[in-house]
Amino acid sequence: MYDFTHHRPASVDDAVKALAGASDGKFMAGGMTLIPTLKQRLASPSDLVDLGGIRDLKGIREDGGKLVIGAMTTHATVARDATVRAKIPALAHLADGIGDPQVRNRGTIGGSIANNDPAADYPAGLVGLGATVHTSKRELSADDFFTGMFETALAEDEIVTAVAFPQPDKAAYVKFANPASRYAIVGVMVAKGPAGVRVAVTGAGPSVFRLADAESALGGNFSADAVGNVKVSADGLNSDLHASAEYRAHLVSVMLKRAVAAAAG
């Protein structure tokens, strides 16, 4: 990797200041995408502002019926947290299936969503569960947060601080993992709760998307039968060495049914 200046601020304010003082700075959460990118010399930031020293960004708490997960909370922590497992087991299951143990012990929810990899699991989790993203500047819905492939609504100097999840009545996340990388080729989060029925798909398209047909079908009858005929067009879906767009479209239907069955069960 190229040389850079490393900062490890103790507060969000100091992090924002450190970035402002850099010519071409970057925030770093768990670094699970950024570090390999640096090692391959595909990025050369002047400064890295490491968010790992900010205590306020870590931890899980309940707040007004919502589960609030600090941005720097690792996937492993979410996966084994007793509150998450009791209130939203689908979310714990999602976190438990990300990458491998090393990634789960370093990678964070904030880092994952700020990167918005089209094959990441958390975007489906947030959109499917109707979560709210808290940042250093504002609060916004998950629907508004993810804007495109590797793109979010975050400004350059804006830091994700936490994600607040409403507790669903029923929810499940089912994923078809890339056998090599364990990223989602297709991942579907289905939830029924205060935000209504929501279905979010990751891995299949350029960015997480909702399945309106499935949501309306499930609104009347929350069962796998109700989505038996939901089909997705392959147009615009991702296609790579591991899965064609046509196969992904098919897998969305299969994962959808399985997610609904798991949630309803």
Add this chain to the structure above:
Amino acid sequence: MPDSGPDTGIGASVKRKEDFRFLTGQGRFTDDIDRPGQVHAYFVRSPHAHARIKGIDKAAAEQAPGVIAVFTGADMAADNVGSLPCGWVVTDRHGQPHKAPPHFPLARDKVLYVGDHVAVAIAETYAQAKEAGEQVAVDYEELPAIANPAKAAAEGAPQVHDEAPGNLCYDWVMGDEAQVDAAFAKAHHVTRLDLINNRLIPNAMEPRAAIGEYDGGTDNYTLYSTSQNPHLLKLILCAFVFGLNENKLRVIAPDVGGGFGSKIFCYAEETVCTWAAKKVRRPVKWTAERSESFSSDAHGRDHVTHAELAMDENGKFLGLKVETTANMGAYLSSFATAVPTYLYATLLAGQYTTPVIFANVKAVFTNTAPVDAYRGAGRPEATYVLERIVEVAAREMKIDPVELRRRNFIQPDQFPYQTPVALQYDIGDYDQSMDKALEMIDYKGFAERRKASEAKGKLRGIGISAYIEACGIAPSAVVGSLGAGVGLWESAQVRFNPTGSVTIFTGSHSHGQGHETTFSQLVADTLGVPIENVEIVHGDTGSVPMGMGTYGSRSLAVGGSAIAKACDKIIEKSRKIAAHLMEASVEDVEFDKGKFRVAGTDKEKSIAEIAFTAYVPHNYPADVEPGLDETAFYDPLNFTYPAGVHICEVEIDPATGITEVVDWVAVDDFGKVINPMVVEGQVHGGIAQGVGQAMLENCVYDMESGQLLTGSYMDYCMPRAGDLPSFRIGLTETPCTHNPLGVKGCGEAGAIAAPPAVINAITDALGILSMDMPATPEKVWRLANQHAQAAE
């Protein structure tokens, strides 16, 4: 019963001696070694699959911080550094040697694959070397590339080497085509099959590494390298590349973390580090980054094959015809030419009595990384052809695949059995392995298990693979007549130390096989000394007698036999000393469990006492030399022929195409077994690699640009524990008839047996005849759907 007690002798599952240091992080690998004053090398590699080098401007790189030197192919040419040779000459069907275009360690005029070596930057730190390397400005004129072996020989294809028109390295045949045609003319049925043996990237856990060092005072070089055969590397570098006397280079291969064949070969990087050490008068170190391992380790397999099997009305095999195109990559790696010829076509008889076989192999150059031996090397490719076509034949003939195999098995009373493809099998009992495997898997109960799977919405299939391999390639005179540039014997030196411990120097090289344990057991058992008093030394040409290294499952059969021979010499010399000490005649002295006894008396001397006497010869026979240190060289009379039957069962989710291997039975005949646990570990690893090839691993180049598309673990899928079932291992035993230990070799069996077993099982589950590896979920899903639609 083992001679030196049940815990450490032959047949005991002694825990691996080497594991303590490996598991506690105290192994000493090449990258762990730092030499005083050492500097670091970074290789500038081609980003193009095929391009002319119009110019290289290294001025900026030479001025970069910490840089000591930047070298290109022109610098090596000025020093007359030669081409990296291919050590096996294959004679083509017209009597001509294979085309052998030059392979310079640093490219001179053209680059021929993505990752090809263009320049080396040497600096105080690796980061500085890399920084400088990025500033080497190479002016490329891009040329059209050919990556697809099936199209390499086509008219108008881009030409990789001027020396090889039509990209043809050789067009080689084995067997009598006219006889085979006559057999086909009489056939009741001919089964035809097209298949691809997918290209693999070896992925040893330890990346390749090298440290070249030069001593100006003595004019001697030392190379630390991740080599499976340090003596061979020394020989190639001195005699063929540098033109250096062999006494001037010492090669040390310390702990090596896996090779699977990929560390047999002489590579550009270690050549450059050795040469550059003298240029810069500092030790030069290089360790591959993982992405360099992907792009520049020699790859494996990559065959395109059409096969035809002729049968009579009872399914008796009448003849086999095989046409294969084998991809050599851009340059010939050290033994590339031998793999798809003498290690492939010679195995096409398998376990069967097929009377006539004809094979035609065309080896082609492409703009891809060199391809050479990879776990099994030719034998997995042959087994895949044979066990797939036999399976398809059984389905077409509507004969149970077990029954069809049995009708064609070579019978125990036919050994030694001369195949029509050069090999003579010494011994085997193929029905016995089949019986045991069928019983272990409960073959009769399969229909019930299939029903149970169907009830869960899953498709279940069973697949059989009856494989044979030829290990311990030999004897030297025969391989020499077939074109090998080296002998394929092995050496061993058994040295008693004065106080009774034993140091063994072996020309074999362990890079994960557990030699320190198995060889120690062999020596402890043979000499009757405690196993903890035995030390195995390997991997240093400065201390070990010339040896040939480890590959082709040869170490125990050849290297172990050399140790046994050296132990025999030790015992015979000791017997004379013991006779003198006990005042008996040599003929009356018996040796058993480490003790020399005079027959019919209670006089005895331990071998440790004899060793002490040999080094402190105060009371000593006049006609015996002092010391107890014997060397033996063993050149086998024949290959060994491990064989066996693997059966696996798969369950397929037709909605997703996800295939799960749910059961695996492996029944192998490795002859005598020294350490069953080590053998079982080798079988497990081999099966994992075979399942990896069949279901997960695939090296993909973009067919237009020649870019490597599977250049990291994000896209190249290695098997993980969760992809595999618990293997159930059984052994049968017909001891090898021609080596002193009765052993055959076990290192490659799993990788040879597994791929056809998996594909036979998946095609059985899907009710189809054929599909290509790897059986990825999408491929399986499409085939399951097509089949379901066709059935509707």
